[in-house]
Amino acid sequence: MSVTAVVARDSGRRVQAAGDWPGARLFNDLTSMLLEPCLYDLVVIASPSSLHAEHANAVSVAGKPFVLDKPIATTAAEARRVVAAASASGTPFTVFHNRRWDPEQLTLKALLDRGDLGKVHTFERHWERWRPKPQQRWKENDVVGGGLLLDLGPHLVDSATQLFGPVVSVYAETRTLSTPTEDDVFLVLHHAAPGTRPGPVPGRAAAADVLFGVEPPAKGVVSRLWAGSLVGAPGPRTRVLGDGGAYLVHSFEADASPFDVLDDDQPEGTHGWLTRGRERTAVPQPRGGHGDFYTAVAEWLAGEAEVPVDPADAVRTAEVLDAARVSAKEGRLVDV
Amino acid sequence: MSVTAVVARDSGRRVQAAGDWPGARLFNDLTSMLLEPCLYDLVVIASPSSLHAEHANAVSVAGKPFVLDKPIATTAAEARRVVAAASASGTPFTVFHNRRWDPEQLTLKALLDRGDLGKVHTFERHWERWRPKPQQRWKENDVVGGGLLLDLGPHLVDSATQLFGPVVSVYAETRTLSTPTEDDVFLVLHHAAPGTRPGPVPGRAAAADVLFGVEPPAKGVVSRLWAGSLVGAPGPRTRVLGDGGAYLVHSFEADASPFDVLDDDQPEGTHGWLTRGRERTAVPQPRGGHGDFYTAVAEWLAGEAEVPVDPADAVRTAEVLDAARVSAKEGRLVDV
Numbered sequence: 001m002s003v004t005a006v007v008a009r010d011s012g013r014r015v016q017a018a019g020d021w022p023g024a025r026l027f028n029d030l031t032s033m034l035l036e037p038c039l040y041d042l043v044v045i046a047s048p049s050s051l052h053a054e055h056a057n058a059v060s061v062a063g064k065p066f067v068l069d070k071p072i073a074t075t076a077a078e079a080r081r082v083v084a085a086a087s088a089s090g091t092p093f094t095v096f097h098n099r100r101w102d103p104e105q106l107t108l109k110a111l112l113d114r115g116d117l118g119k120v121h122t123f124e125r126h127w128e129r130w131r132p133k134p135q136q137r138w139k140e141n142d143v144v145g146g147g148l149l150l151d152l153g154p155h156l157v158d159s160a161t162q163l164f165g166p167v168v169s170v171y172a173e174t175r176t177l178s179t180p181t182e183d184d185v186f187l188v189l190h191h192a193a194p195g196t197r198p199g200p201v202p203g204r205a206a207a208a209d210v211l212f213g214v215e216p217p218a219k220g221v222v223s224r225l226w227a228g229s230l231v232g233a234p235g236p237r238t239r240v241l242g243d244g245g246a247y248l249v250h251s252f253e254a255d256a257s258p259f260d261v262l263d264d265d266q267p268e269g270t271h272g273w274l275t276r277g278r279e280r281t282a283v284p285q286p287r288g289g290h291g292d293f294y295t296a297v298a299e300w301l302a303g304e305a306e307v308p309v310d311p312a313d314a315v316r317t318a319e320v321l322d323a324a325r326v327s328a329k330e331g332r333l334v335d336v
Numbered sequence: 337m338s339v340t341a342v343v344a345r346d347s348g349r350r351v352q353a354a355g356d357w358p359g360a361r362l363f364n365d366l367t368s369m370l371l372e373p374c375l376y377d378l379v380v381i382a383s384p385s386s387l388h389a390e391h392a393n394a395v396s397v398a399g400k401p402f403v404l405d406k407p408i409a410t411t412a413a414e415a416r417r418v419v420a421a422a423s424a425s426g427t428p429f430t431v432f433h434n435r436r437w438d439p440e441q442l443t444l445k446a447l448l449d450r451g452d453l454g455k456v457h458t459f460e461r462h463w464e465r466w467r468p469k470p471q472q473r474w475k476e477n478d479v480v481g482g483g484l485l486l487d488l489g490p491h492l493v494d495s496a497t498q499l500f501g502p503v504v505s506v507y508a509e510t511r512t513l514s515t516p517t518e519d520d521v522f523l524v525l526h527h528a529a530p531g532t533r534p535g536p537v538p539g540r541a542a543a544a545d546v547l548f549g550v551e552p553p554a555k556g557v558v559s560r561l562w563a564g565s566l567v568g569a570p571g572p573r574t575r576v577l578g579d580g581g582a583y584l585v586h587s588f589e590a591d592a593s594p595f596d597v598l599d600d601d602q603p604e605g606t607h608g609w610l611t612r613g614r615e616r617t618a619v620p621q622p623r624g625g626h627g628d629f630y631t632a633v634a635e636w637l638a639g640e641a642e643v644p645v646d647p648a649d650a651v652r653t654a655e656v657l658d659a660a661r662v663s664a665k666e667g668r669l670v671d672v
Contacts, residue, residue: 117568121511121513121520121566122520130612130613132579132580169667171507171667173524173558175457175555175558177457177579178579184457184458186560188509219511222509224522228577230457230577230579231577231582232453232577232578232580232581232582232610232611232612232613233572233575233577233582233583233584233611234613236569236572236595239569241564241566241567241568241569242568243468243513243514243566244468244568245568246567246568246569247569248569248594256613256614257613257614258584258598258609258611258613258614258615258616259595259598260614261598262594262595262597262598273594274568275568275569275594276466276568277466277568277570277591277592277593277594278592278593278594278596279594280594331505331507331668331669332667332668332669333667333668
């Protein structure tokens with residue numbers, strides 16, 4: 001794959017794009033680029049989140065396959081309209097949920113498949129930073145498309161859902177501590193019990209359980225997820241608790257954490273640790289990484305593989321984030 | 337102080353008590369001991385939690401000052417009756433909230449007083465263990481007085497309240513994963529904003545704020561508290577987040593944690609760390625410890641000092657735990 005055309009509204013960004021991709025044609029706006037469909041086979045929409053729906057709809061009308069960055073829209077209703085527009089014009093698209101290919105995500109998936117954690121009851125993930133002086137970008141300041149719920153929330157919710165199944169209810173708290181948009185987000189997701197369809201909220205007995213169950217109703221995993229910018233002690237990144245032990249990842253990418261040093265003796269080819277109290281064992285990391293997303297996109301475009309990320313997943317994620325907003329406002333568990 | 341009399345219903349426990357306190361008189365039941373009031377100046381009630389109220393009321397009637405282990409009763413209504421009975425008979429008592437004298441609690445209090453964390457927004461504490469094979473005691477099996485909400489909950493709530501003020505609302509989730517009583521507890525406490533009286537739930541505007549406030553309503557600290565027995569990665573014990581940095585304590589007493597090793601280089605006379613991303617500084621530990629509780633009791637009995645722990649605090653803690661039970665059942669934030 002190569003970059004053959006770039007839209008950049010800002011002249012500084014156009015200079016930067018010209019340096020990054022010398023052969024690419026530069027455009028001031030999306031409409032101009034869509035008038036030259038022979039230049040490219042795929043459009044990647046990476047604009048500010050509040051413009052995703054508008055840009056996706058424009059590319060759908062033009063009929064060009066596209067990759068849409070998360071969140072596909074700022075609300076679930078708008079997300080459903082994006083999917084409907086693409087469907088109406090027969091335009092295929094996928095969503096940039098690249099975090100499905102994170103090393104820790106791949107490692108955890110393999111660990112769960114091996115059953116080393118036993119029956120899992122809790123999944124926790126912190127996506128936190130120590131940024132006492134906020135950056136000045138749309139992400140920090142755009143009250144429609146900015147804020148950590150829409151920026152990191154889609155990744156956190158998608159990752160939890162991929163690992164532990166559909167979300168049936170959400171409890172959320174959001175705060176604005178240092179920016180106009182929310183820079184502190186806490187989500188609790190209740191996943192459907194394995195082998196059941198999403199149904200009632202945990203804690204309330206389902207009619208079917210009462211009728212057919214002798215055992216107490218099976219409970220799904222609870223995910224607790226954090227996103228924050230004013231966190232002097234970011235992490236531990238991931239903690240997964242089961243009756244066979246725990247999976248622990250201390251830090252994440254470039255986000256400096258006081259837990260980093262726990263990985264100083266991490267053997268090559270491993271990611272994170274299986275722990276039981278003070279005991280710990282490094283967990284083998286399967287092959288794969290972020291590059292695999294665009295490999296999968298190429299195979300999908302060639303008709304050789306399924307869509308890498310189903311847009312329906314992104315709609316469900318948007319529904320969870322909508323429920324989170326209601327929960328944070330009303331102080332209650334909200335069904336999805 | 338010396339132990340001069342012991343009540344032990346179980347013959348094995350009496351043998352043990354005779355070995356531990358050779359000079360002490362042994363009794364089979366509380367009633368018999370209360371008939372010999374000249375033997376002692378203070379009664380310490382450390383029976384199973386479901387008997388606390390009954391025993392406290394009996395000692396109140398006898399008129400002997402007493403120390404009552406937490407929780408003072410299994411519900412707030414019963415806790416209020418315990419206080420009323422002691423008050424009616426003029427019997428002074430205090431509550432064994434010994435965790436107020438934990439080194440980490442004293443260190444954190446001093447750190448907050450110095451202001452090194454800036455404005456604090458979040459307090460987190462994990463009281464967790466890796467016990468895949470449950471112990472067989474009343475704490476694990478008594479559905480009235482057992483379970484981690486009543487065992488560790490009072491300490492967690494009292495500690496949070498001592499540091500960050502009155503609780504205005506609670507969100508809670510409890511689970512029974514490996515024992516008949518709840519062995520997995522998660523609490524969110526919303527503390528009143530500093531300088532305000534406890535009022536409405538955060539997120540809802542208070543009438544007074546709307547009338548008098550130009551600034552958005554001040555928000556109090558949010559505490560997130562865990563107690564669990566099926567936790568392969570216990571901790572980090574304490575994480576306090578402010579706009580000046582974070583306070584981090586990795587492990588707690590004998591509960592084995594994979595985070596223990598982070599304290600290998602902890603300088604003597606310090607407890608926990610002030611962290612900002614990857615930076616960390618050991619925090620000086622003030623003098624003091626658990627022994628100070630009974631020193632304070634002796635001074636109180638001698639009329640030289642205030643009551644070490646005001647029973648009213650234990651009643652408010654019981655009210656928070658009652659609200660937690662309602663929250664866990666109904667899936668909503670409950671006002672206290």
